[in-house]
Amino acid sequence: MFILLLSMVTVIFAVWVIIRWSKVKKYWKEKGVPHYSPNPIVGSLTFLQRENPSLWMRKLYNDFKGAPYVGIWLFWRPALVVNSPEIARRVLVKDADVFRNRFLSSGKTDPIGALNVFTVNDPLWSSVRRRLTVVFTAAKLRSLQPMTMTKTKNLIKRIGDDSKIGPVKDLREICTDYTTDVIGEAAFGITSNSLVSPDSIMRRVTREMMAFNVHRGLSWCSIFFIPELVDVFRLSFFPKDTMKLLRKIFQTMVAQRGGYENPIKEPRDLLEALVKIKQESTDDEMTEDVLLAQAAAFLLGGFDTSASTMTLVLYQLAFNPHHQERLYQEVLQAQNKSEDEYLNTASHPELTFLDAVIKETLRIFPPMGWLDRIASTDYKIDDNLTIPAGTPVYVNGVAMQVDPEYFPEPEVFKPERFLPENERNIIPYTYMPFGDGPRNCIGMRFAYQSLRQSLAHIILNFEIHALPGSTKPNNVHMEQKGLFFMPDEKLSVQFVPRATQTVL
Structure with missing residues (x-):
């Protein structure tokens, strides 16, 4: 009897799966939306752990060239990839209230991963975001x-010392030491000296955050594409051991500044801003987990993306000596005009070519080039398509940024595209390395400031030379297990001290 009952249940389940799968695979075809044929298990996600998502997004864009959107499946869940700047504008800005939340999220078993400003949704997101803008x-x-500037001086000394031995073998390592020090100190208020001591406590934290083994890769894949699995398998956005250490650092620094009861009028840094948020909270919503989540997200979202961008800027300049020379002349002129003992890049808006170099690098290598949102209501994409509430939507910025229709000769490094007289000609919403709309990157201005400062002083002090036989910038291999668009091979260059150095 039991065997008969089990057989009947099995047959019923098999029939349900067949019927359900039949509906799933016909979903986009019936709506007239272009799409790849889905895999019966993972849908469109066959690239995961084998190819960087940004490269897959670019391939999808080219395979369906001219299509304003393409249908995909996140396992069996239909989702839409937007390839049109006009639709991107509506999703990210005009109708942002419909697309206020991200699709990616963590779970109750991962409070730090679930509560940070990057992953959390309304109403907590609005409250935290508004208070962090200060x-x-x-x-x-x-x-x-x-x-x-102190960290920049350490960076120049480190590059100089390492260059005496020979070429810098891992450019990203040095850049990450710098961004760890800058962002770690800004976020946690702790003195960080990774450039001097690579085994510093904050560098240990960021090194663990950068490590992507199979388990961490699967955790991120679940958080980004099938959040329902997070609580089932107790997955986490951040490495759990790392978060234990970060919590101790956070608690120690709060205690050193007088605890949560010490009145704060004007926050000096993120740590004090978080303490002030808790002091002003009228309920129990702002727990220590919420505060720690923001500091951890600022650290993760800042140190690695900034280090990767800084690495690729320097690498591009090594292969483009004419751009490097033009940049040197610009920052040298600004330095000669400066009344400070060092070049304060924040007070020199005329550093337009420096900004253009950074922006052009971000055009080719945006760390997070696709922007996810989820529709809160049924939404009319155009006259041919209305998506139901709950549909994930991905704005394919990483592909639009290398479309020759918007950026002629997209494979060529041309900072001139972003000079003031040319930048105004760029079609809106074809360039979004920091996102756009209410949920754009909150740390964008901080990132630009730290990049401007470090890059300007590196160029003032060193010539950067590509090594014979090195991988060309456009052929750099990108991370497969991680989801951000960053190199996973060691990039080497030769730094040659200039005759007259500015920062020693």
């Missing part, structure tokens, strides 16, 4: 300049 005002960023 840290990123122009005045607050100016107050961080002395700290950033």
Whole structure:
């Protein structure tokens, strides 16, 4: 009897699966939306752990050239990839209230991963985001300049010392030491000396955050594409051992500044801004987990993306000596005009070519080139398609940024595209390395400030030479197990001290 009952249940389940799968695989065809044929298990996600998602997004864009959107499946869940700047504008800005939340999320078993400003949704997101903006005002960023300059001096000394031995074998390692020091100190208020001591406590944290083994890769794949599995398998956005250490650091620094009861009028950094948020909270919503989640997200979202961008800027300049020379002349002129003992890049808006070099690098290598949202209501994409509430939507910025229709000769490194007289000609919403709309990157201005400062002083002090036989920038291999668009091979260059150095 039991065997008969089990057989009947099995048959019923098999029939349900067949019927359900039949509906799933016909979903986009019936709506007239172009699409790849889905895999019966993972849908469109066959690239995971084998190819960087940004490269897959570019392939999808080219395979369906001219299509304003393409249907995909996140396992059996239909989702839409947007390839049109006009639709991107509506999703990210005009109708942002419909697409206020991200699809990616963590779970109850991972409070730090689930509660940070990157992953959390409304209503907590609006509350946290509004209160954190105080840290990123122009005045607050100016107050961080002395700290950033101290780290920049350490960076110049480190490059000089390493270059005496020979070529720098891992450019990203040095850049990550720098961004760890800058962002670690800004976020946690702890003195970080990774450039001097690579085994510093904050560098240990960021090194663990950068490590992507199979388990961590699967955790991120679940958080980004099938969040329902997070609680089932107790997955986490951050490495769990790392978060234990970060919690101790956070608690120690809060205690050193007088605890949560010490009144704070004007926060000096992110740590004090978080303490002030808790002090002003009228309920129990702002727990220590919420505060720690923001500091951890700022660290993760800042140190690695900034280090990767900085690495690729320097690598591009090594292969483009004419751009490097033009940049050197610009920053040298600004330095000669400066009344400070060092070049304060924040006070020199005329560094337009430096900005253009950074922006062009971000055009080719945006760390997070696809932007996910989820529709809160049924939404009319155009006259041919309305998506139901709950549909994930991905804006394919990483592909639009290398479309020759928008950026002629997209494979060529041309900073001139972003000079003031040319930038105004760029079609809106074809360039979005920091996202756009209410959920754009909150740390964008901080990232630009730290990149400007470090890159300007490196160029003032060193010539950068490509090594014979090195991988060309456009052929750099990108991470497969991680989801950000970053190199996973060691990039080497030769730094040659200039005759007259600015920072020693």
